[in-house]
Amino acid sequence: MQDQGLLGELIKNLCCLPGIGPKSAQRMAFQLLQGERLGAEKLANTLLKAIEKIGYCQQCRTLTEEVLCHICSQTSRDQSVLCIVESPADVWVVDQATLFKGVYHVLHGRLSPLDGIGPDELGLDLLEQRFSQGKIKEIILATNATVEGEATAYFIAELAKKHQVQASRIAHGVPMGGELEFIDSGTLSHAFKGRNDMI
Amino acid sequence: MQDQGLLGELIKNLCCLPGIGPKSAQRMAFQLLQGERLGAEKLANTLLKAIEKIGYCQQCRTLTEEVLCHICSQTSRDQSVLCIVESPADVWVVDQATLFKGVYHVLHGRLSPLDGIGPDELGLDLLEQRFSQGKIKEIILATNATVEGEATAYFIAELAKKHQVQASRIAHGVPMGGELEFIDSGTLSHAFKGRNDMI
Numbered sequence: 094m095q096d097q098g099l100l101g102e103l104i105k106n107l108c109c110l111p112g113i114g115p116k117s118a119q120r121m122a123f124q125l126l127q128g129e130r131l132g133a134e135k136l137a138n139t140l141l142k143a144i145e146k147i148g149y150c151q152q153c154r155t156l157t158e159e160v161l162c163h164i165c166s167q168t169s170r171d172q173s174v175l176c177i178v179e180s181p182a183d184v185w186v187v188d189q190a191t192l193f194k195g196v197y198h199v200l201h202g203r204l205s206p207l208d209g210i211g212p213d214e215l216g217l218d219l220l221e222q223r224f225s226q227g228k229i230k231e232i233i234l235a236t237n238a239t240v241e242g243e244a245t246a247y248f249i250a251e252l253a254k255k256h257q258v259q260a261s262r263i264a265h266g267v268p269m270g271g272e273l274e275f276i277d278s279g280t281l282s283h284a285f286k287g288r289n290d291m292i
Numbered sequence: 293m294q295d296q297g298l299l300g301e302l303i304k305n306l307c308c309l310p311g312i313g314p315k316s317a318q319r320m321a322f323q324l325l326q327g328e329r330l331g332a333e334k335l336a337n338t339l340l341k342a343i344e345k346i347g348y349c350q351q352c353r354t355l356t357e358e359v360l361c362h363i364c365s366q367t368s369r370d371q372s373v374l375c376i377v378e379s380p381a382d383v384w385v386v387d388q389a390t391l392f393k394g395v396y397h398v399l400h401g402r403l404s405p406l407d408g409i410g411p412d413e414l415g416l417d418l419l420e421q422r423f424s425q426g427k428i429k430e431i432i433l434a435t436n437a438t439v440e441g442e443a444t445a446y447f448i449a450e451l452a453k454k455h456q457v458q459a460s461r462i463a464h465g466v467p468m469g470g471e472l473e474f475i476d477s478g479t480l481s482h483a484f485k486g487r488n489d490m491i
Contacts, residue, residue: 099357103342109331111323112316122342123381124310126355127400130343132308137339140324143302144333147325156325158298182322201326 100126152223154199154216155181164188164196171195173230175223177249179203179237187235195233198223203241204248215245217252224256231259238265299325351422353398353415354380363387363395370394372429374422376448378402378436386434394432397422402440403447414444416451423455433461 100122107118125133149155150162157163164170164184174195178184184197200215212218223229232253236242246262253260266284267276276284299321306317324332348354349361356362363369363383373394377383383396399414411417422428431452435441445461452459465483466475475483 098362099338099342099345100355103338106331106335106338109328109335110320112319117311119381119384120311121309123355123379125339126342126346127380129308132305133339134343136305136308137336137343139298139302139305140332140336143298143321143325144329144336146298156299156322163297180322181326182319185318 150199153184153197154201154219155184155197169194173228175229175232176235177220177232177246178235179242179245183235193233195231198232200236200245203236203239204245205241212248217249220249221252221256224253224258229258231261234260234262349398352383352396353400353418354383354396368393372427374428374431375434376419376431376445377434378441378444382434392432394430397431399435399444402435402438403444404440411447416448419448420451420455423452423457428457430458430460433459437464 103125104115104118104122107113107121108115110118113121125136146158147156148158150157150165151160152165153162155162155164159166171194174193175198176187176193176195177198177200178187179200179202181199181201184199187193187197198220200217202210202215204210204212204215232249234246234249236246250260250262264287265280266287267273267280273281302324303314303317303321306312306320307314309317312320324335345357346355347357349356349364350359351364352361354361354363358365370393373392374397375386375392375394376397376399377386378399378401380398380400383398386392386396397419399416401409401414403409403411403414431448433445433448435445449459449461463486464479465486466472466479472480
C-alpha cells in the first residue's frame with residue numbers, strides 16, 4: 094500500500110509500542126480514529142503530560158512526577174531495608190506480589206561490559222552513598238535471573254559487604270505449579286542447591 | 293497497587309487500545325517513559341493531529357485527511373466498479389491482497405436490526421445515489437462472512453438489481469493451505485455449493 098499520509102504516519106508511530114507490529118498498529122489506528130476519538134485524544138494528552146512531568150525519584154530512581162516517589166515518601170515504610178531491582182516496572186511487580194514493606198533502588202539496567210554498561214551507568218555511586226549514610230541495614234537483590242542480572246547482584250553484594258550491609262538474593266528454583274519434567278536443567282540444579290529444610 | 297497519579301492515568305488510557313490489557317499497558321507505559329520519550333512524543337502529537345485532521349472521504353466514506361481519499365482521486369482507477377466493504381481497514385486489506393483496480397464504498401458496519409443498525413446507519417442512501425448517477429456498472433460485495441455480513445450483502449444486491457447494476461459476492465470456501473479435516477461444516481458445505489469447473 095502506498096504512503097497514506099497522516100494515517101500511515103500514525104501507524105508507523107504506533108509501531109514504537111512494545112510488542113506492536115505493523116498489523117496490530119494498523120488495527121489500533123483504525124479503532125482510535127473510528128469509535129474511540131475521545132479516548133484517543135485523552136490518551137495523546139495524557140502521554141504528552143506524562144512525558145513532560147514524569148521524572149526519576151531522587152532517592153530510588155523509579156519513575157515519578159514528584160521529587161520523591163510515593164514509596165520513598167511513605168513514612169510507614171522501613172527505610173532500612175532496600176530491595177534492588179533492574180527497572181521501575183520491577184518495583185510494581187515486587188510491590189504487587191509480595192508483602193515487602195521496605196523501600197527500593199532502581200538500577201535502570203544491569204552490568205553488561207560488552208554494551209558499555211558499567212557501575213557508573215547503573216548509578217551505583219548513588220547506592221554507595223545511601224550505604225555510607227549508615228541508615229541501610231539490609232538489601233534484597235531482586236535483579237533478573239539472567240547471567241547479567243546475577244553478575245550485577247554479586248557486584249552489589251560485594252559493595253554492601255564493604256559497608257557492613259547484609260545482602261540477600263531472591264530464591265531461584267522451580268516456579269509454583271511447575272512440573273519437574275518441563276523445567277530446564279539450570280533451574281533444577283539451582284533448585285537442588287537451594288533446597289530448604291522442611292518442618 | 294495504589295493510584296499512581298499520572299503514570300496510573302497513562303496506563304488506564306493505554307487500555308483503550310484494542311487487544312491491550314492492564315499488563316501490556318503497564319509495559320507500554322514504562323517503555324514509553326524510559327527509552328522512548330522522543331518516539332512517545334511523536335506518537336502523541338501524530339495522534340492529536342490525526343484526530344483533528346482525518347475525516348471521511350465524501351465519495352466512499354473511508355478514512356482520509358482530504359475531501360476525496362487517495363483511491364477515489366486516482367484517475368487510473370476504474371470508477372465503474374465498486375467494492376463494498378464493512379470498514380476502512382477492509383479497504384487496506386483488499387487493496388493489499390488483490391489486484392482490484394476499481395473504487396470502494398465503506399459501510400462502517402453491517403445491518404443488525406437488533407442493535408438498531410438499519411440501512412440509514414450504513415449510508416445506503418449515499419450508495420443508492422451513486423447507483424442512480426448511472427456511472428457504476430458492477431459491484432463486488434466484500435462484507436464479512438458472518439450472518440450479518442451475508443444479510444447486508446443480500447440487501448445491497450437487491451438494491452443494485454433495482455438500478456440494473458450487476459452484483460457479485462466474494463467466494464466462500466476452504467482457505468488456501470487449509471486441510472478439509474479441520475474445516476467447519478458450514479464452510480465445507482459452502483465450498484461444495486460454490487464449486488467451479490476445472491480446466
